[in-house]
Amino acid sequence: MTTTDVRGAEIADYLGAVRAALVDLDPVTRDGLLEDLPEHLAEVAAADPEPLPARLGPPVIFAAELRSAAGLAAPATTPMRPEDPSVSTIDLVRSMLTITDRGIGRRLGYDRLWSLITELQPAWWIVRGIVVFWAILAVVDSYLVATLCTVIVVGLSIRLGRTAKIATTGAPKIASTLVSVICIAPLMFGLFVIIAY
């Protein structure tokens, strides 16, 4: 399946979910309201590689905003009620994460917090290489050898991070994530030791 196919399916899914949330409208009104939405979603998908719900919010919330902006009455049983089965917990969690992501991000001068995290990624690749330095030092007990090894390891860590970032297959991403996860535990332990003593 190509990227275009995947995005096409993603657009169809998102559109279907928005349409489902507007099921109470009469068909003519609903079709008129959604007439250009496929093209709009295609523009959004082409401009932004992240999943549509991350960019636009959950489909039920998008539908509620669309309905409100179009001046149409809210449904008798609003889809925003938590007990409504059409609003899943996942949708609500996604919505909260999106709000947090944008809210914190803008206070820091970014569109989204995720944009800042993405920019900080290379710094993390270096930090996790330094964690390996501690590990090497613990084994060889020589600053000179550990430092020389670390230069190589930091280089490899940056290369792995960069490869994973632009990779189209999952293997480099899994490898990079695995290395990060392995490095987080000793890093936390090291910080704890520094703070405690």
Next chain:
Amino acid sequence: MDATQLLKGVLDVAVLAVLNAEDGYGYDVLRRLRSAGLDDVGDASVYGTLRRLYSAGALTTYVVASDEGPHRKYYALNKTGRDQLAHSAKVWRSFTSTMDDLLTAQGVAA
């Protein structure tokens, strides 16, 4: 006070103003509003507002074919839309002027 709440009341004026400068399709209108400083404006709000203004007879549409992407439906102001923009802009300027005077008279710093 949350700017998002204020925006809801004046999004019509903002959309009409953007289209008065130049015809545009949904995503283009959204982008121009954001680049003008309305960062918090949502896709669904703009898209819904365009559909409402169109249904109310303030806009006309035409489709422009594109070889590279989907065909785009452009929105343009008609006379009703231009009249609505002129009236709304007048109301908005009068309202903001009144609020400015009120805040100044009450000694609220800018």
